[in-house]
Amino acid sequence: MIDPSLRDRAVQLYDAFTHEHRDRRTLLRQMAALAGSAVAAEALIAGIAASPAAATIIDPADKRLLAEMRTGTQAGKPARAYQVVPKEAAGPLGVVLVIHENRGLTPHIQDVARRIALAGFVAVAPDLLAPQGGTPADEDKARDLIGTVDYDLALAQARGFAADARKLPRTTGKVGMVGFCWGGAFVNRMAVAGGIDAGVSYYGPAPAPAEAAKVRIPLMLHYAEKDTRVAQTGAPWVAALKAAGKPVEAFTYPGVDHAFNNDTSAARYDKAAAELAWGRTIAFLHRNLHG
Template sequence: MSDLRARAIALYDAFTHDHRDRRAFMAEMVALAGSAAAAEALIAGIAASPAAAQQIAPTDPRLDTAKRSGTEAGKPATAYFAAPKDMKRPLPIVLVIHENRGLNAHIEDVARRVGLAGFRAIAPDFLAPQGGTPTDEDRARVLIGTIDYDLALAQAKSFLTKARGERGGTRTGAVGFCWGGAFVNRLAVADPALTAGVSYYGPAPDPAEAGKVRAALMLQLAEKDARVNATALPWGEALRKAGKDATTHVYPGVDHAFNNDTSAMRYDAAAAKLAWERTTTFLHRELDAKRG
């Protein structure tokens, strides 16, 4: 079963990240699983489930939450906001960057976790210029592939610039997952004002870009995620050689998306818990005492 599971995850990863045809993907899964029903069961265990329970309820009384729309960098923008209720002092700001499925219920849940950890969370929808994240995840992944990356970076920087000016000029961080992990790496290259970033299993820029980074970075990687590690591990090494504050954690025996608790087959509770503890400790270390 472990070999079947590994091969199924590899097929699903190729489908969701390499923009492969769904019909061809299903044919391969049926051939692997032995029947259409078995293939559907495998996919259900690997794919994120919109019906999965959320860790923090949207109505949690400890938080102020809202989804707001407007304009950033001259284009439509939407973001989900979460922060501790009745803040007694300015809190650090953390962008929460979505996966290749866009801003969905899971990422909003992660933003609430960030809020309860003692930050002001902002989770942008980088598909807002294209009408917003659709409910069809296949459609969302197609749209992600058409994003104007320069515009997305400009919108991220605009969100952060506005947030810095709202409550005492606190410094800013970012945490992102999959597509969002890659985005955190690129934001660190593009925005010298970013203080700290955490990239979960995100493909990395050219190592030659490491010298442009001013933020402290933490890379959270899965041992079995060869596709991402092929760029992320050299990126971490290049950052350290360039004298940057960079830490790489590789979690043994886990797959890409190990933090996503809506994906039953890939989620790893122990690795996710340890990675989250490291993430929040790192962000507090970098942001709490560095208010500007």
């Protein structure tokens, strides 16, 4: 069993590599110093990093769903999105845009979209790296690309996806958004910019508290207790939203790391916290998109 303090330090190093764009050689050197050898370092990294092999919970060919990759343009630039529609549904459905992490539209995010569809929604997961050629298979390259995203263009494309989604058949005309990490930050920015009816942010860095006055939609915010990087922005954001009288529900899950919902990362995934947050998320979306 890995010593908890060693594991926590390893997670911190990996998160610094992921979010501060450190090079992989630096990560390996730091992990080897921590773990005692290059072999042990690689094992630590493998346990923390997302594993595409563990991505699928809902089969892409699940007969309850109609799933397809759609391409076109939004805001005058190439656009791509994974759309999932439940084949059988009682009554119109709300639409949920699923916003990816800083690795782009991965198999895991596509799987999350299928889970949301099975929970009673139309799910649309945009690839916000499409204007740059689309999500690459190499996650390090995807992280490099995400740092060069034209954020105004990404917001405009998301508003375009939301506007198109309102016109889909068998829908309520309401559009929510769920985002994780980079995507969680994106949900907060969309709440400020407008264009959606409800938002759920998982461990997403927050805008400046002064932006809270611009929010016009209900928000649900999920935070990890050990994720101090995001907490530094999240706490003031929640306080500002509440002070401005905005409809916000915020939860901090004790003893868990950033990305605790990502079940493809063995070291960071926390089943109890993930299931609790997921249940709250689905109930929130039903209230706001089907009410």
